[in-house]
Amino acid sequence: MSFYGTNHPQAADPLDDINIAKSTREVVLTSAATIKPRPVFWLWKGRIALGTIALLAGREGLGKSTLGYWLAARITQGEMFGHFYGTPKSVLVCATEDSWEHTIVPRLMAAGADLARVYRVEVVNALDVHVGLSLPRDNHALERHAREVDAALLLLDPLMSRLGDLDTHRDAEVRQALEPLAAIADRTRMAILGLIHHNKSGSADPLQLVMGSKAFTAVARSVHTVVPDPDDESDKRRLFGTPKNNLGRTDLPTFTFTIESHAIETDEGTAWTGSLTWGEELTHSIGDAMRRAADVGEDRSAATEAAQWLEDYLAMHGGQVPSADIKKAAKAAQITDSALRGARTKLRILTPSSGFPRITYWELPPVVSQSSDPSRGDHTTNTTDTTRGSESQWCQSGQSCDDSRSLDTTDAGGCLDCGESLPASTLPLGGTHHAHCGAGAA
Incomplete structure (x- = not known):
């Protein structure tokens, strides 16, 4: 039976369901008096709301994925301070850039995850060929599986790779993928966290730095950012903050963290991976830190150019x-x-x-x-x-x-x-x- 009932034949392809839906569209009016208000329930208290899409943005190599798997591990153990604290829940992970055997599973183990509650999301076609999850093409199956395993989080690493042939720089096409995904999150009471890179604009505005269309930050109810700590000359400490939070506070503190080496024992020997260690809590916002980083970057660049001049000048004299x-x-x-x-x-x-x-x-x-x-x-x-x-x-x-x-x-x-x-x-x-x-x- 088709998703849309017995009036239409069984669709051979999920995209046929979308075409059927377009052909049977009608305008529906709903009185606000019939809509019951609900409180916000949080997956991560004050930061990531259940039933919403959230973004985790940052430059490549700063530990976004490691932070994402730390969050996944806490959820599987019922240790995430939020609505499910004390109740272990499942996590769906769709990740295509990293190896599950060499990278993802070791990171989950280092974070203390219950691996039995973490599910790799794959798509297999009629020829038994593994292909990537594509949104909105695979929405119906994704929602069904999320309900089956009682998932509280879907981690998309990276989010851009899941949009198939859609143009990620066009608002209309990005919304075509994200708005139905947000509806899935709402129906399943699951949070969806998409990892996304920063662009190279050099802006000190954390929302302007998010790669692609502005629809990404518009549809997401919260946006979280990872940046280098401008006050750390070792370049090891990171800052984590929340520059956008539609359903909660906008003055949340900024946290520091580092990624430390962690040994995982396997049947074939020791595997090394990264483990997240949280540091101090800062009072200033992530936006303030990024503006300060831009100033520090200019100072450091000037010092580097001056060092080249000074070294040459002394050598010549x-x-x-x-x-x-x-x-x-x-x-x-x-x-x-x-x-x-x-x-x-x-x-x-x-x-x-x-x-x-x-x-x-x-x-x-x-x-x-x-x-x-x-x-x-x-x-x-x-x-x-x-x-x-x-x-x-x-x-x-x-x-x-x-x-x-x-x-x-x-x-x-x-x-x-x-x-x-x-x-x-x-x-x-x-x-x-x-x-x-x-x-x-x-």
């Missing part, structure tokens, strides 16, 4: 130049004082001084020789610093290995205004600038 001459030349090259200070820090410029009256010089540091054995498959590097300390082993990931590097701690670097060397005790903890070195302008 014998490697050592009076700091006053450098500042004069930098000004002529239209390099700001802040960019020059950043360049000095980036290059680890030495600041010897001599003569009377004393003149401070900026000097390129000695070359550090490094060697590694790629055949070992590890990341151990032998480093010899010719100016201070002895040969040590240092891990390229930033972790010290067998030895500790011997450092001369009597010099904490130079004043970034004049370059004068300063004793370690005069610098504030974590400071990089000292306005009262006593040397005067060099």
